[in-house]
Amino acid sequence: MDIIYDPFRVIGDALRGLLGGFGLPDWAVQLIMIVIGVSVLVVFAMLTMMFLTWLERKLIARIQDRVGPNRVGPLGLLQPVADMVKLFTKEFIIPTNADKVIYYLAPIIFVIPAFMVFAVMPFDRHAIISDLNIGWLYIVAIGSTSTIALLMAGWSSNNKYALLGGMRAVAQFVSYEIPQVLSVVGILLLVGSLRMGAIVEAQNTIWFVLLQPVAFVIFLLSTISEINRTPFDLPEAESEIIAGYHTEYGAIGFALFSLAEFINMFAASALAATIFFGGWQGPILPGWLWFLIKSYAMVFVMIWLRGTLPRLRVDQLMNFAWKVLVPLSLVNLTLAGVGVSVMNYYGWQLSSLPGVLFAFGTFLVFNVIMVLLFLALYRTPKVERRNVVLVKQASKSRPQTPAAASGR
Amino acid sequence: MVPLAGYLFVSAALFCIGLYGALARRNAVAVLMGIELMLNASVVNLLAFWRYLNPNVSLSGPAFAVFVITLAAAEVAVGLALIIAVYRNRDTVVVDDVDLMKG
Amino acid sequence: MIAIKDQRSKMDWIMEFLTFIVFAGMTLTGAVFMVTLHNLVRSVLAMILAFVGVAGLYLVLEAEFLAAIQVLVYVGAVAVLVLFAIMLTQRVSDPNKPTNNAQAWLAFTVSVAMFGILSWVYAPIKWPALPALPTVNNEPVGSVVNLGQQLLGAYAVPFEVASVVLLVALLGAIILARE
Numbered sequence: 001m002d003i004i005y006d007p008f009r010v011i012g013d014a015l016r017g018l019l020g021g022f023g024l025p026d027w028a029v030q031l032i033m034i035v036i037g038v039s040v041l042v043v044f045a046m047l048t049m050m051f052l053t054w055l056e057r058k059l060i061a062r063i064q065d066r067v068g069p070n071r072v073g074p075l076g077l078l079q080p081v082a083d084m085v086k087l088f089t090k091e092f093i094i095p096t097n098a099d100k101v102i103y104y105l106a107p108i109i110f111v112i113p114a115f116m117v118f119a120v121m122p123f124d125r126h127a128i129i130s131d132l133n134i135g136w137l138y139i140v141a142i143g144s145t146s147t148i149a150l151l152m153a154g155w156s157s158n159n160k161y162a163l164l165g166g167m168r169a170v171a172q173f174v175s176y177e178i179p180q181v182l183s184v185v186g187i188l189l190l191v192g193s194l195r196m197g198a199i200v201e202a203q204n205t206i207w208f209v210l211l212q213p214v215a216f217v218i219f220l221l222s223t224i225s226e227i228n229r230t231p232f233d234l235p236e237a238e239s240e241i242i243a244g245y246h247t248e249y250g251a252i253g254f255a256l257f258s259l260a261e262f263i264n265m266f267a268a269s270a271l272a273a274t275i276f277f278g279g280w281q282g283p284i285l286p287g288w289l290w291f292l293i294k295s296y297a298m299v300f301v302m303i304w305l306r307g308t309l310p311r312l313r314v315d316q317l318m319n320f321a322w323k324v325l326v327p328l329s330l331v332n333l334t335l336a337g338v339g340v341s342v343m344n345y346y347g348w349q350l351s352s353l354p355g356v357l358f359a360f361g362t363f364l365v366f367n368v369i370m371v372l373l374f375l376a377l378y379r380t381p382k383v384e385r386r387n388v389v390l391v392k393q394a395s396k397s398r399p400q401t402p403a404a405a406s407g408r
Numbered sequence: 409m410v411p412l413a414g415y416l417f418v419s420a421a422l423f424c425i426g427l428y429g430a431l432a433r434r435n436a437v438a439v440l441m442g443i444e445l446m447l448n449a450s451v452v453n454l455l456a457f458w459r460y461l462n463p464n465v466s467l468s469g470p471a472f473a474v475f476v477i478t479l480a481a482a483e484v485a486v487g488l489a490l491i492i493a494v495y496r497n498r499d500t501v502v503v504d505d506v507d508l509m510k511g
Numbered sequence: 512m513i514a515i516k517d518q519r520s521k522m523d524w525i526m527e528f529l530t531f532i533v534f535a536g537m538t539l540t541g542a543v544f545m546v547t548l549h550n551l552v553r554s555v556l557a558m559i560l561a562f563v564g565v566a567g568l569y570l571v572l573e574a575e576f577l578a579a580i581q582v583l584v585y586v587g588a589v590a591v592l593v594l595f596a597i598m599l600t601q602r603v604s605d606p607n608k609p610t611n612n613a614q615a616w617l618a619f620t621v622s623v624a625m626f627g628i629l630s631w632v633y634a635p636i637k638w639p640a641l642p643a644l645p646t647v648n649n650e651p652v653g654s655v656v657n658l659g660q661q662l663l664g665a666y667a668v669p670f671e672v673a674s675v676v677l678l679v680a681l682l683g684a685i686i687l688a689r690e
Contacts, residue, residue: 025522027523027526099550099552101553102552102556105556132575133575133576133650133654133655134575134655137576137579137580137583137655138579140579140583141579141580141582141583141586142582144582144583144586144587144588145582145586145587147587148559148587148590148591148594151595152556155552155594155598163598167595167598170595174588174591177587193655193656194655410527410528410531410571410641411638411640412639412641413633413634413636413638414531414535415568415572416629416633417630418535418538418539420626420629421539421542422538422539422542422561422565423625423629424622424623424625424626424629425539425543425545425622426542426546427618427621427622427625428546428618428621428622429545429546431614431615431617431618431621431622432546432611432612432614432618432619433546433610433612434609434610434611434612435551435610437551437593437596437600438551438554438610440593441545441554441555441558441593444585444589445545445558445561448561448562448565451565451577451581452565452568455568455569455574455577456572459573459574459641459644460638460639460641461639463642463644463645463652464645464652465645465657465661466661466665467657467658467661469574470574470576470577470653470658471658471661471662471665471666471669473574473577474577474658474662475666475669475670477577477580477581477584477585478673478676479673479676480589481584481588481589481677482676482677482679483680484589484592484593485592485680485681485683485684486680486683486684486687488592488593488595488596488684488688489683489684489685489687489688490687491600492596492599492600492687492688493687493688495599495600503612504612
């Protein structure tokens, strides 16, 4: 049973025993274990990315009443492999006057943080590469570096659309980072730690999404914006600026960008599942299966949103971040602080049932207050109706009305 | 192990490179970057001294470092805003060309 | 290596030393390229390399929180702001014009002299060896919990002042940069 319920520990112990059997010193065993862990993680991330490209195309096709890829392999499952082969064998073209070094570096620098986030991801009880003291802060710090790569790609391409995309990406990511971080701080107050493992363990009685639903909505929206997906994918809005920062990238460069974007999408879903839906905690099924189920449920929500919602305008996007999400997340943080103080004052613990019920009641009141505040203060932006007038023709055609023409 | 002197020499070198950047560059943004480097060198020193000489519970080094980083961020924000304001008015970011106050 | 161990093996010391060399090398290489490269955008990228190296040095010094903050603030915010400013003001920077001003040689001399003086001060002192980091509640003193308690306890007044400074700087930046 252990091999199903706790496979990572069983396999890890077996490997450690095997390596120790060769007479290697402790540090070498440790080093080899780390290398194996990281390799497994990278392979897992690559496979996830390939599966996600297929899943996204299939689901979007279903939403749009199409069939989607169905030629290569059963149900088109081998389509990602064909795509990969095509992208890897194409020529990598460098635009004229591009800054070559930076042009080469940008996709690589974009991919590295995407992989690094998985270092603190709790896949299962004993499957976390490094449960860092600063867990959530590490994710935030690593995530913030990808902005640089996008700006590098946009600038080095020597293409105005690419530069526009890069600039948009920076403005958007810097703005949405704030509500994303602040929405989770309330939960960190409840947990009393930044460790990802501790965040999961604190949820064995109640999922934080039930205590902090408003924070979850803020987190979901700002995360979708951070990973650059519809309806917030302004940096690569194809109807306005071709493909944004990766306009000029083809072949392997493009493959790396989409690799990183899909890995980011999975990482974001896994983070939402970990922080708000209890991560690997769940009845009957083994932990890693719960983790995958919850993560893919979040992935489905993201693809669903993409299939449903139209893209925002740039000014709407920035207004939404600064005038709605940031104030709301600050109010949420304040109320979460009050709630945690109340809990500490009465000695309620999240680990006991009465404590959970009281906490749920308190936070329910707070969330209702926040929703009411939002409804009272938020004004739906007025849709500006513009009458389409062809200015040049209109002014010219006026003297040529039939009456004027006949009078001449 | 790394002796304390190792950190001190790295930080001294970082500070002097930053000093050169701040003194020698013409572009105001590059001058600001040099100053950032110098601030970073000072933070390395603060942490190294805390870790080697006084690693106590009151965390004087990390706390000081947090304040230095906060102020550095504020300084960059205001500095770049100033540079952009100057650029709008004078159409230049070269420090030597901004000489209206020079007699 | 980041974690606290009471008895460190020889291997840990060697690993720590190698890590220090790598990050110190990154920092200094980045810094040198930052002040010598002509292209300002590349210069900022070199600066990012230096910042990441400094974050690595903080890790070796067992200040993980500050390493994360360093990456978050410097790489994620300061470098992005600087890149933005450079791109906004790029139009005037002529590649044929010199990047250094007339006093570059003087600046170089001053910097080298500064380094000489600092080395002259540092070199003869006998520095103490690395002490073990004490622990609070089974966590190293540098942990986030302890730092948070200290910042809102013993350093509460400077903390509040710093937040006021940040607020004022934010407002000032908006007012200055507004058209």
